Amino acid sequence: MAWNQPGNGNNNDRDPWKNQGGRDQGPPDLDEAIRNLLGKLGLGGNKGNGGGANKSGGGMPSRGIGVIVILAVVIWFIAGFYTVKEAERGIVLRFGQYHNLVESGLHWRPFLVDTVETVDVSNVQQFQSEGFMLTQDENVVHVELDVQYRIVNPRDYLFAVENADRSLAQATDSALRFVVGHTTMDEVLTVGRESVRQNTLELLENIIAPYQLGIQVVDVNLLPARPPEAVKDAFDDAIAAQEDEQRFIREAEAYAREIEPLARGQVRRILQEAQAYREQTVLKAQGEIARFQELLPQYKAAPVVTRERLYLETLEKIYSNTAKVMVDVEGSNNMMYLPLDKILEKQRATEQPARSEAQGTNSSPTRSSNNNESSSSSRSNNSVRTSDRFNDGRG
Secondary structure, eight states, rough: TTOOOOOTTTTTHHHHHHOOOOOOOOOOHHHHHHHHHHHHSSSOOSSSSHHHHHHHHHHHHHHHHHHHHHHHHHHHHHTEEEEEOOOOEEEEEEEEEEEEOOOEEEEEOOTTEEEEEEESSSSSSSEEEEEEOOOOSSSSEEEEEEEEESSSOOOHHHHHHHOOHHHHHHHHHHHHHHHHHSSSSHHHHHHHHHHHHHHHHHHHHHHTTTTOEEEEEEEEEEOOOBGGGGGGGHHHHHHHHHHHHHHHHHHHHHHHHHHHHHHHHHHHHHHHHHHHHHHHHHHHHHHHHHHHHHHHHHHHOHHHHHHHHHHHHHHHHHHHOOOOOEEEEESSSOOOOEEHHHHHHHHHHHHHHHHHHHTTTTHHHHHHHHHHHHHHHHHHHHHHHHHHHHHHHHH
């Protein structure tokens, strides 16, 4: 027999719904269970077994509604507190429209009425702009530019343009391409990188000024540019050639600094020698003039004798500087030639071993003096003979 079948005697504990006399009433009413719970909490409802009046009246008492409203207000008020970090600034929007700017710290706003957007204004942000660009000399280079910026006006940053970061990136790309397009490839790759960086920074600031992005460009850094991979080897050779050029220029400057003092010293020496030669020539000319002025009265007194003496002195000076003698014999068409230079050379060659032998054997000074006297006498005899032959030749 089932636990809820009637006729089980007086044992009614088998029925959990306490059905008496076999009357099945079903589970309790849900509204009645809620009212009982509210009554236990002191918010109304059934307070005992006789709750027929409350059940028939239905609804929630006004005191319960008030408590719920107070709880909702407290929760709404607590939800309105918010914190702005030290490096940030808060933009308060009331129903979606700009209301005011708040500094860092703890603040309160009407929840669901005001919304707050925070913007970092202290930290420096950065991004890179890169791409293949055409230079002034119609070459293609790959250029990378690192831009550092920070936000100085949060309101303009959020509401002046649709996307301030993207606008700054587009302005940077435009400025960089303009500057690279007006610069040669050699300048972009080597010596003109600083000029490209400075010109790009100035042009970028001028571009973003009318848009009021609320952004301040702190600095731009031009990364090392490079040519396309297809011509990279050729450009490496060109850069190496430029480096060699600079090295040769420095070496030439060092050589010039070394040679210039020597050249200046030689110039001063040559100038001094020229000055001395000029003074010597002038003095010699003045001496010649004085000598001729002294000879003039003598020439006027005896012109023939003076002319002959001058002639002889001139010949003597000429023949003293040469060892060759030409002898003209009367009645003969042949002219005799005396190779005195060869004779003197042969005589010197024979005298050299004799002198060395005399020095090696410690010969006495008397012998050497005799030899000198004999040689001088022989030279004088030769000169006398030469002059005699010369005079005989003149007839």
